[in-house]
Amino acid sequence: MSRVRMLDPHVADLIAAGEVVERPAGAVKELLENALDAGATAITVEIRAGGAGFIRVADNGGGMSAEDARAAFLRHATSKISVKEDLFAIKTLGFRGEALAAICAVSDVDCLTREHGAVIGVSISVSAGQIGDCTDAGCPEGTTVIVRNLFYNTPARLKFLKKDATEAAHISEVIIRAALSRPDVSIRYIKDGNELLCTPGGSLLDAVYGALGRDFGSLLAGVSNSENGVEISGFIGKPEAARGDRARQYFSVNGRPVRGRVLTAALEEAFKGEIPDGKLPVCVLNINMPPEQFDINIHPAKAEIKFIRDKEVFDAVYFAVKSAQQKADMLPALQVKRSPLTFSVNTNPPLSQVSAYLSVLSDIPVIPIIPSAVKAPEEEVLSLYFASPAAPYALRELPRETEEKDWRFVGEVLGGYIIAESEGAIWLIDKHAAHERVIYNRLKDRAAAPMPQTLLTPSVVSLPEKQCAVLLEEREFLENAGFEFENFGGSLLIRAAPDFAEVFELPVMLGEIAEKFLSGIRTPALRDDILHIVACKAAVKLSTRSSLSELMAICGAVMDNPDIRHCPHGRPVAIRLTRSQLERQFLR
Ligand code: ADP
Numbered sequence: 001m002s003r004v005r006m007l008d009p010h011v012a013d014l015i016a017a018g019e020v021v022e023r024p025a026g027a028v029k030e031l032l033e034n035a036l037d038a039g040a041t042a043i044t045v046e047i048r049a050g051g052a053g054f055i056r057v058a059d060n061g062g063g064m065s066a067e068d069a070r071a072a073f074l075r076h077a078t079s080k081i082s083v084k085e086d087l088f089a090i091k092t093l094g095f096r097g098e099a100l101a102a103i104c105a106v107s108d109v110d111c112l113t114r115e116h117g118a119v120i121g122v123s124i125s126v127s128a129g130q131i132g133d134c135t136d137a138g139c140p141e142g143t144t145v146i147v148r149n150l151f152y153n154t155p156a157r158l159k160f161l162k163k164d165a166t167e168a169a170h171i172s173e174v175i176i177r178a179a180l181s182r183p184d185v186s187i188r189y190i191k192d193g194n195e196l197l198c199t200p201g202g203s204l205l206d207a208v209y210g211a212l213g214r215d216f217g218s219l220l221a222g223v224s225n226s227e228n229g230v231e232i233s234g235f236i237g238k239p240e241a242a243r244g245d246r247a248r249q250y251f252s253v254n255g256r257p258v259r260g261r262v263l264t265a266a267l268e269e270a271f272k273g274e275i276p277d278g279k280l281p282v283c284v285l286n287i288n289m290p291p292e293q294f295d296i297n298i299h300p301a302k303a304e305i306k307f308i309r310d311k312e313v314f315d316a317v318y319f320a321v322k323s324a325q326q327k328a329d330m331l332p333a334l335q336v337k338r339s340p341l342t343f344s345v346n347t348n349p350p351l352s353q354v355s356a357y358l359s360v361l362s363d364i365p366v367i368p369i370i371p372s373a374v375k376a377p378e379e380e381v382l383s384l385y386f387a388s389p390a391a392p393y394a395l396r397e398l399p400r401e402t403e404e405k406d407w408r409f410v411g412e413v414l415g416g417y418i419i420a421e422s423e424g425a426i427w428l429i430d431k432h433a434a435h436e437r438v439i440y441n442r443l444k445d446r447a448a449a450p451m452p453q454t455l456l457t458p459s460v461v462s463l464p465e466k467q468c469a470v471l472l473e474e475r476e477f478l479e480n481a482g483f484e485f486e487n488f489g490g491s492l493l494i495r496a497a498p499d500f501a502e503v504f505e506l507p508v509m510l511g512e513i514a515e516k517f518l519s520g521i522r523t524p525a526l527r528d529d530i531l532h533i534v535a536c537k538a539a540v541k542l543s544t545r546s547s548l549s550e551l552m553a554i555c556g557a558v559m560d561n562p563d564i565r566h567c568p569h570g571r572p573v574a575i576r577l578t579r580s581q582l583e584r585q586f587l588r
């Protein structure tokens with residue numbers, strides 16, 4: 001007797017069910033997709049506990065006739081595609097005709113549905129894949145599917161389910177992703193009788209507020225771009241929204257939530273240098289492109305996407321994000337707590353001097369800064385700081401010069417932070433971070449034609465043998481960055497250095513560069529990394545005293561150049577306090 005035989009259809013369904021619905025969230029995803037494919041404008045998802053016991057998805061879409069409802073639960077039954085060509089231009093979320101068959105193979109399903117325009121609806125129950133009779137039922141237009149006892153007949157699967165809270169969290173994620181990729185549809189999510197999420201069916205921002213909350217929504221900048229037939233709209237998070245994981249990177253393609261390495265890579269590349277190393281950006285980006293340009297049929301749950309032309313999609317996303325960053329104001333706002341405030345004047349400078357400053361600085365705003373000497377969190381003591389003693393006098397000489405500009409240099413405080421004013425806002429600039437960015441940009445601009453500065457007296461730099469050796473090996477590369485040096489009996493004789501570099505910084509700078517080479521990572525970004533090191537070492541230190549002209553130059557660079565917003569490591573160079581934020585603090 002032959003040992004090879006056809007699988008029993010029910011066993012085949014159980015196997016397919018394992019792929020399509022791995023966990024309750026998988027069932028919710030499939031039912032949501034069916035509702036969206038049916039043209040619903042409002043969908044309610046209700047679950048109890050972790051969803052395995054009870055899931056209900058109700059929609060107001062086109063509904064099914066009795067005949068369709070009976071067929072819908074059969075394996076490979078679909079109304080969405082018919083010939084193989086359809087597979088290459090899929091416009092619906094589902095197309096395999098597997099989901100309902102898979103779900104009902106491992107659960108008890110009740111379905112109530114009324115076709116658009118029909119006088120009466122039908123009710124059908126399916127248990128362990130056995131389709132019951134269709135009976136007439138009074139119900140609204142649209143479809144409601146209730147799934148109970150998921151995985152009751154597949155104990156192994158049931159055993160692998162995580163705690164209810166974990167399964168429910170997976171379901172929330174599925175619903176958030178659907179809500180963000182189809183903001184035009186109102187989606188409601190109820191868990192154990194409580195509404196957890198509701199989007200109104202409107203703009204993407206409405207959906208973001210509904211699905212992710214106001215706090216998240218307030219940290220976004222708009223994206224809108226079209227390139228190579230790839231249309232991109234949505235939002236990127238400002239740098240302060242960045243996080244340690246990718247949980248808040250939402251992409252969709254033609255209304256389908258997707259994951260794709262190209263998308264993530266383009267987003268993260270565009271954020272390099274804008275956010276601190278180790279942090280990951282957030283986004284809600286909806287992409288529209290011709291359906292024949294990608295393949296969604298590569299993953300059982302249709303979550304992964306493959307693009308025919310990776311590079312074009314990468315570029316489209318990258319440039320969309322970059323241009324959004326340039327247009328948007330990516331500066332973080334100064335965070336000041338809202339609880340009742342009392343003011344105290346810091347004793348340094350002394351009070352007598354303070355009043356003297358005030359008379360000189362009468363038109364210069366006094367800057368409240370987040371408490372530097374808070375004793376207990378509930379004691380909100382704001383210290384008032386003033387421009388450095390030299391500033392007001394020097395300022396009197398300089399305003400003529402700055403009158404033409406739309407910003408004003410105010411002074412330096414706390415030995416390192418520059419204060420400026422523009423268009424109803426106060427700017428606090430980190431002089432080191434800003435200077436670092438200025439130098440880095442200049443080094444980058446002139447990378448094609450480096451400008452080494454020949455040292456008056458060549459400087460001998462002693463470094464560990466390994467470091468010296470690697471620097472000598474990479475001499476050509478370093479010459480392109482403005483260094484000239486030679487072997488000097490186990491040390492390096494430096495004849496020229498990039499013109500921003502101070503001689504006394506050279507040993508540390510070269511040591512760090514050598515370590516970079518020794519780490520063995522040869523990415524195209526290596527050159528940038530080395531420029532970072534030069535810029536960081538050459539920039540004024542926060543604690544070093546700077547001349548007024550130096551401070552004014554750094555201030556001007558930040559205020560006049562919108563591309564100087566983050567240091568090369570991604571830390572902000574400035575934060576801003578607007579008049580309205582200030583007024584709120586004063587309860588005006
Ligand atoms: P697919 O979505 O891949 O076609 P499914 O098993 O998910 O396969 O659904 C089978 C068919 O049942 C669909 O093609 C559709 O015609 C019908 N159907 C399922 N859910 C709904 C719904 N909520 N409203 C209307 N029709 C539905």
Ligand code: MG
Pocket residue numbers: 030033034093094095097099100
């Ligand atoms: Mg489906």
